[in-house]
């Protein structure tokens with residue numbers, strides 16, 4: 001056992017977020033705010049794992065007495081494989097972002113889909129049921145939220161992706177064969193309108209515009225970008241076409257709140273924490 005993560009003398013329950021890179025992560029601030037608000041004695045640290053060293057890092061954390069960890073890019077799939085048991089929602093997502101280190105092993109959860117749905121339905125007061133929903137992208141971020149969107153019974157769920165094959169592969173994972181999503185490319189979006197459009201592509205990172213028509217934003221449309229921190233080209237296009245625009249900061253805080261609840265059994269209040277993090281930006 002390494003003493004790299006040795007317990008401090010005042011032994012709090014310890015948690016961490018593991019990723020690569022990790023320095024930019026807002027999760028420590030969010031969990032510190034939750035802990036303060038709910039009077040929970042915990043610590044929460046960012047841990048940089050080598051790209052080929054996720055499992056070893058997790059084993060070190062367990063050996064050092066940590067109670068659990070969040071997992072971020074690029075380790076969510078490895079966390080899924082490492083988990084000895086899985087919460088029901090994880091079977092739907094194929095990725096793990098929250099681990100409990102318990103006596104019976106590593107329990108894997110995924111709170112991303114729940115975080116997005118809570119942000120849309122509660123913070124942004126937008127029902128998903130009966131709405132025409134468009135999910136842009138079919139990578140890891142899209143996969144993490146796809147099934148939970150479908151659970152909310154939209155009138156239709158369309159997955160549009162640059163690479164059609166990947167969109168098709170995602171919709172074929174639908175847990176419920178009766179409730180199907182449709183796959184398409186961006187070119188197929190002409191003549192279609194949507195009430196909720198979620199950008200789950202990584203184009204915000206590179207300030208790249210998506211080749212989507214201006215006509216897809218229905219009256220009163222909610223355009224949601226899973227990125228946060230600045231206006232992406234998608235958000236700009238949506239705003240210019242009359243949509244209500246939201247970034248992914250609410251989702252970030254909501255998925256963290258769900259993880260905190262899983263670990264501590266207490267659900268923190270999120271509005272003040274969303275505001276706190278936004279004010280820091």
Ligand code: ATR
Pocket residue numbers: 136137138139140141142161162163166200201202203208210
């Ligand atoms: P993440 O974990 O952030 O989802 P990912 O799994 O690499 O990252 O997925 C990135 C997503 O952004 C994919 O849907 C990708 O489209 P492809 O499947 O065709 O690669 C999409 N994406 C990335 N750059 C893009 C661009 N310039 N235009 C359109 N889509 C893009």
